[in-house]
Amino acid sequence: MPEPCLHKIDADFPKQNEKHTWPVENPVQFTLLDDGTGAEGTITITSKCSKSGCPKAELKEKE
Numbered sequence: 543m544p545e546p547c548l549h550k551i552d553a554d555f556p557k558q559n560e561k562h563t564w565p566v567e568n569p570v571q572f573t574l575l576d577d578g579t580g581a582e583g584t585i586t587i588t589s590k591c592s593k594s595g596c597p598k599a600e601l602k603e604k605e
Contacts, residue, residue, distance in 0.1 A: 555583030
């Protein structure tokens with residue numbers, strides 16, 4: 543996790559009973575979320591950096 547740009551990452555997958563927050567858990571570890579069928583949940587990334595050059599990330603569905 544590149545500090546000082548990232549403030550917090552929340553990952554919540556309710557059906558799999560997986561909820562994690564970085565940096566409270568460092569590192570964050572998940573059990574297997576699914577058997578290849580997909581898992582519904584949210585990942586929220588909170589930044590404390592609005593300067594140019596801060597890291598950016600995208601999460602995309604694999605086609």
